[in-house]
Amino acid sequence: MKVMISAFIAALLIATAAPMVLNQFGWSSAEQTSAESVRLD
Amino acid sequence: MKAKLFSAAILALAALMFNPVWAQEAPTVDRTATGGAQTLEDIMRRQKQLEIDESFRSENLGNPADAAPDSSQLGTLGGRSDADVWRAIRYNEIDPTVQSPGPANKVLIQDQGMPWYKLREGPVITYGGGAILGFLALLVVFYFVRGKIMIDGGPAGTTIQRFKAVERFGHWLLAGSFIALGITGLITLMGRSFLIPVMGPDAFATLAAGSKWVHNNIAWSFMLGLVMTFVMWVAHNIPNKLDWQWLKAGGGLFTHGHPSAKKFNAGQKIIFWTVMILGASVSLSGLSLLFPFQMPMFADTFAVINSVLGTSFPTDLAPHEEMQYANIWHSIVAFVMMIAIIAHIYIGSVGMEGAFDAMGNGQVDLEWARQHHDLWVAEVEAKQGKGGSS
Numbered sequence: 368m369k370v371m372i373s374a375f376i377a378a379l380l381i382a383t384a385a386p387m388v389l390n391q392f393g394w395s396s397a398e399q400t401s402a403e404s405v406r407l408d
Numbered sequence: 409m410k411a412k413l414f415s416a417a418i419l420a421l422a423a424l425m426f427n428p429v430w431a432q433e434a435p436t437v438d439r440t441a442t443g444g445a446q447t448l449e450d451i452m453r454r455q456k457q458l459e460i461d462e463s464f465r466s467e468n469l470g471n472p473a474d475a476a477p478d479s480s481q482l483g484t485l486g487g488r489s490d491a492d493v494w495r496a497i498r499y500n501e502i503d504p505t506v507q508s509p510g511p512a513n514k515v516l517i518q519d520q521g522m523p524w525y526k527l528r529e530g531p532v533i534t535y536g537g538g539a540i541l542g543f544l545a546l547l548v549v550f551y552f553v554r555g556k557i558m559i560d561g562g563p564a565g566t567t568i569q570r571f572k573a574v575e576r577f578g579h580w581l582l583a584g585s586f587i588a589l590g591i592t593g594l595i596t597l598m599g600r601s602f603l604i605p606v607m608g609p610d611a612f613a614t615l616a617a618g619s620k621w622v623h624n625n626i627a628w629s630f631m632l633g634l635v636m637t638f639v640m641w642v643a644h645n646i647p648n649k650l651d652w653q654w655l656k657a658g659g660g661l662f663t664h665g666h667p668s669a670k671k672f673n674a675g676q677k678i679i680f681w682t683v684m685i686l687g688a689s690v691s692l693s694g695l696s697l698l699f700p701f702q703m704p705m706f707a708d709t710f711a712v713i714n715s716v717l718g719t720s721f722p723t724d725l726a727p728h729e730e731m732q733y734a735n736i737w738h739s740i741v742a743f744v745m746m747i748a749i750i751a752h753i754y755i756g757s758v759g760m761e762g763a764f765d766a767m768g769n770g771q772v773d774l775e776w777a778r779q780h781h782d783l784w785v786a787e788v789e790a791k792q793g794k795g796g797s798s
Contacts, residue, residue, distance in 0.1 A: 368768060370573050374580030378588070378629035385625040394699065 439464060466499040468492070500726055511701035512727035524732035532736060533598055536743035543747050547754050554661065557760040564775035568788060570766040575640055579767055582633025582683075583749075585626045590746050592619035592626075597739060627694055634687045637680075644671045645680045650783075671784040675755075682748045686741050693738040697731065704730040706737075 437449055444464060453460050470492030488496075496502040497516045506513045571579070595603065596619055604612045651674035657667040659675050667673070672680065696703040707730065710721035725733070756763050762776035777785045 370576040370770075371580040371584075371768070374577045374633075375584045377577075378581055378585045378626055378633075381629040381632065382622065382625035385628045 437461070437464075444468065462499075465495055466501070469496045469499075469501055515726045515728060518726050518728040520726075520729050520732055524736065527736060528597070528739070529601065532739050532743075533601060536739060537598065539743060540746055540750070543750060547750070547759075551754075551759065556758065557661070557755075559761050559773060559776050560666075560779060561775065563762065563773040564778075566774045567765075567771035568774050568777050568785065569770055570772040570777065571770045573770065575637075576767055576770055578633055578636035578640055580633075581629055582637055582687075585629035585633060586745075586749065588622055588626050589630055590742070590749075592623040593739075593742055595619040596623060624698060627691070627698065630687070631691050634684070634691065638684055641672070641680060642684075645677045647674075647677060650674075651677060666779045666782070668783055669781050670787070671781060673780065679748060679752050683745065686745045686748075690738055690741045690745060693734045693741065696734040697738060700731060701727045706730050706733040 437447055439445065439447055441447065446465065450460055470488030472488065493502070497504075498519070500515055500518070502516075504514055504516060595615060599612055599616055599619075603615070607615070650668060650670065654667040654669055654674040657663060657665055659673060660666050692703075692705065696705055704725070704727060707723050707725045710725075711723045713719055714721055714723065722729075756767065762773050765772045765776075774785070
């Protein structure tokens, strides 16, 4: 059971770290829609 | 035989993506009375959501070669009328210059949104949700008819290690993330229909945003778990003749027998390959959705399928259509996986005495192991006899 709980915690840690890691590599869907767009304001 | 079955399964899954209405042939229409423009019959068929051959206007885009000189009257459109230009925009047959360089921004009109939405809100939810509920009901009936599969003669009291810690970690990483993905995916797909009427739009907005975050980010754990389990177990899941014997005996589910098996029996191998193949497919379509317009893959896939099977799937897809196909495919594959995993969870928990221990603490009762994986036990004991380990 310890292994099962460790795996669940690892899944949550990976999920938490994923957006930060992706941002570091510039892999962000938000990046795609804002930075490359021309703002009209 | 296996290749034929696999092809048939792929074809069946692909066929689910298409509305039966689309399969109806569009009749030839005489448009001389309207000078080639659409007729009342076209309008009536469109209102009845029947197939229409749109080529009479999708291919009627004017001809720049017929352009009048710029110095002449009506020369500015280069031989095209306003209607020609708008038809070109309507059918995505124009190459406009846009200020925003996003991959999909050159598509000014994309008209597959409503068919996609209707497919998603209609058949996908109805058949997908119905299949899960129906399968759950079937398992309940099976449980009361067949009962729990017990260890014949009772447990031996001594145990044997079935899975190492790293194997269980990979399994639970995959399983935990899949359950989270399944629940959040169902909330995302069905929330508009089933949760907003119950909890209201404000509360659902919070739940939907949280579900989206979990779904998008825990997907990486799922993919890691998928790779881990594949690497650790693929060698044990290569089909062999023994599997056919196991399948012919129905795995002993109905005969109360115990057909021979190594580390994984044929039923487990079916689950393994279902998870691996569909897991890879759902991951690819998920990545395509996670990074919009960055990973189009359906046009190329359709081209390969067309060349192999002689089908006529569309291969000229707008970026939005790629996303729509990815979304529908992602849902269909996920539903099939959910049904397979529900069966797996059943047999690994309430359906069989002693099965959960294999993934619980890794130690299974020796008698359980002998009845369900006799050849594997013999292998382990032979190795231990030689001083090896499992």
